[in-house]
Amino acid sequence: MQAVTPHAPSYYAASRNPTPLRPSLQGTVQADVCIVGAGYTGLSSGIALAEAGYKVVVLEAAQVGWGASGRNGGQIVHSYSRDIDVIESNFGMEVARPLGQMMFEGAKIIRERVAKYNIDCDLKDGGVYAAMTAKKVHQLQEHKELWEKWGHKDLSLVTDKSEIKKIVNSDRYEGLLIDKTGGHFHPLNLTLGEAAALEQNGGTIYENSGVTKIDRGTTAVVHTAQGKVEAKFVIVACNAYIGELEPKLASMSMPCGTQVIATAPLGALADELIPSDYCVEDNNFLLDYFRLSGDKRLIYGGGVIYGARDPAHVESIIVPKMLKTFPQLKGVKVDYGWTGNFLLTLSRLPEVGKLSDNIYYSQGCSGHGVTFTHLIGRLLGEAIRGDAERFDSFAKLPHYPFPGGRLFRVPFTAMGAWWYQMRDSLGV
Incomplete structure (x- = not known):
């Protein structure tokens, strides 16, 4: 009997669409492209290549969407973790220009895939960036002007308290930036739908097939415990779950944990909390994010644990944050709490x-x-x-090792986060 690595105990796993259990790799197979990791990066690249006629094999250590792709907040947010003005300031317009031209494309790809492959993932339009102080509202205005400069016109800033409550019914916010092209969805069901799309185009996915090593060569050989893939090309798409597979990549990044809860279904109260049914994130450095699920639960996330330890009680971290935003939820039942890792550079x-x-x-x-x-x-x-121009625009960005190496990356980063948390608390 095949050993199966279960998904995290999340609302998403409990409400996922039916999906087949895929076999583990046994023996030797050939492929044009072998992809390590069945999350969004691996599946998105796999679909693009399979649609173009390439023979694609994906190796997944656990199950499709087991990592961040199946656990995240489920929000469509444009651009990059450092926005395009920071990129321009640090690296110049020659580097920033192609990245700016692509910073709204990812959302379009998601919507194209959902439509083309009829993926059932509760996709809804509309996103909100929320500010808690006048200074943070000014930052939203700067955010709006920056994105409009790069051609993104579907933005509106709301500062009237009565109008704010028509969108997010909380006393916490002084301003909201509305992005109609943002949105939210069931992230695990999107992943499962994309896996089915890859297979529909002739791709093969092996689950419970963790990669142990990759041999370089004109034909690369990707090894698992019970098999190997011989491929012309390999894509390493493990992100925070790369472990020791490629030490060079692990040395340039740090896994971080974030926590999420899902309440019991709220019924009519859900519509009172977020009348717009938009997803929301604040613009603090250590931000909170939340939205309604398809069955009217509040999904609320936030918090960062550097080094990606799993906290014993996710609820104790997130419920106080939720109650600051929606005190009317005091005493509400929390049905699910989970954590997942993202990768910080x-x-x-x-x-x-x-x-x-x-x-x-x-x-x-x-x-x-x-x-x-x-x-x-x-x-x-x-x-x-054969057309690497756009890929190379990102490959040109410098990769920095953490000061002090892997031993000190957690305390140094936590100190920096503490500084920004203090700035957030002071409204800076």
Whole structure:
């Protein structure tokens, strides 16, 4: 009997669409492209390549969507963890321009896939960035002006308290930036739908097939405990769950844990909390994010644990945050609490590149991965098909090791986060 690694005990896992249990890899198979990891990056690149006629094999250590792709907040948020003005300031317009031209593309890819493959994932339009102080409202205005400069016109800033409550019924906010092209969805069901789309195009996915090593060469060989894939190209798409597979990649990043809860179904109260049914995130450095599920639960997330330890009681971290936003939920039952890892880089920008002539990688979305993973999947497909111009725009970004190496990356990063948390508390 095949050993199965279960999904995290999340609301998403409990409400996922029916999906087949896929076999583990046994023996030797050949492929044009072998992808390590069945999350958004791996599946997005796999779909792009399979649609173009490539023979694609995906190796997943657990189950499809087991990592961050199946546990995240389920929010469509544009751009990158460091926005395009920071990229321009640090690296110049020549580097920033192509990235700016692509920073809204990931959301379009998600919607295209959902429509093309009829993926049932409760996709809804509309997102909100929320500010708690006048200074934070000013930052929202700057955010609006920046994105409009790059051609994104579907934004409106709301500062009237009565209008704010028509969108998010909380006393906590001084201003909201509405983005009609944002949105939210069931992240695990999106992942499962994309896996089915890959298979529909001839791709093969092996679950419970953790990769143990990758041999370089004109034909790369990707090994698991009971088999191997011989491939012309390899994509390493493990993100925070790469472990020791590629030490070079692990040394440039740090797994971080974030926590999420889902309440019991709230019925009519749900519509009172978020009348717009938009997803919401605040614009603090250590931010909270929340939205309603398809069955009217409040899904609320936040908090960061550097080094990705699993907290014993997720509810004790997140419920106080939820009650600051919605005190009317005092005493509400929490049905699910879970944690998952995202991968942080020192620059807070994605790390994209090649380990050898035919081994590609992408990692380190730094908490901003839902749209970027879909974008980079398309660019990985373009690069393998021979057009690497857009891929190289990201590959040019510098990759920095954490000061003090892997031993000190957690305390140094936590100290920096403490500083920004203090700034948030002071409204800076």
